Amino acid sequence: MPDNEFGYTPWGRDWVRLAEPLRQTRPEPLLPRARSIARNDGVRLVIEARTVRAHLHRGGQASVAHVEVAPLPHAAVTTIARVIADPTVVTDETHRALRDAGYSPAPTLASTDCSCSARTQRCVHLLAVLYTIARRVDENPRLALELQGYFDAPAPGADATEPRWIRINTLDPGRFFDRAR
Template structure:
């Protein structure tokens, strides 16, 4: 039996790191409750392309959480295809080979939303969803690449990888954003 019930494979650990980042300096008080919700099957997930919609029931409360993952870049898709010619069964060694090739298969979350009253991106419901996804990825590591659009991008080599739906406000340059009218 694995030491940790969430992220016992390298592929699942990437998802656990979204809930438990290594750069975090203080303990997160919501993590034990989030693990408990995920452990006791309190999260029902629906995966559609790069979006995960989750229904959470805890006591008399219900919440809906959305997590959207960024698509892999064309360079990342190419590097993964070269490092893993047959992604039917993904192993921890293949994950290590990707890291050695400089192509991290770790997901990047572009959008998080929850219907709860906490109004934060790291509420207990979103953390429980991340743990549930980690458990799903541990059971089927191929899901880690599916959620990032890898198989959609490799089906049609000429098709561009889908652009993110949202642009972060921090990515905009205010000096270049507005047009100067003379």
């Protein structure tokens, strides 16, 4: 039995570090409550590509949290493809080999959002979601690469940067609102 119920593999530990960063100088009072919510299955996750939508229920309160993971850069995809011979089998040794190759497989969050009234970047619900993801990644380390879009990466030479927003002045209203006849 592992000492820590969240992040007992290097892949899961990368997710726990998002909730418990090493640069933090004082204790975070929300962490014990967030771990309790995750431990008692208070988080229901829906994973769609690089977006995680979570429904949290505690007592009479319900919240919806969204976590979007940044896509892997093309250089990282080629490094991972070079180091990992079989991406269906992701182990602790694979994590170590990626680190030795000079790539840190730790995820980067592109955006987070929660419907709770706290209105902070690190509410208890988002922390509970990170712990729940860490537990899922501990069970299936391949999920760490899936959430970063490794298996959805475009082929070499393709344009890997898809614009997140479209400038409104680039739209043609005549064509945009034209109904099919």
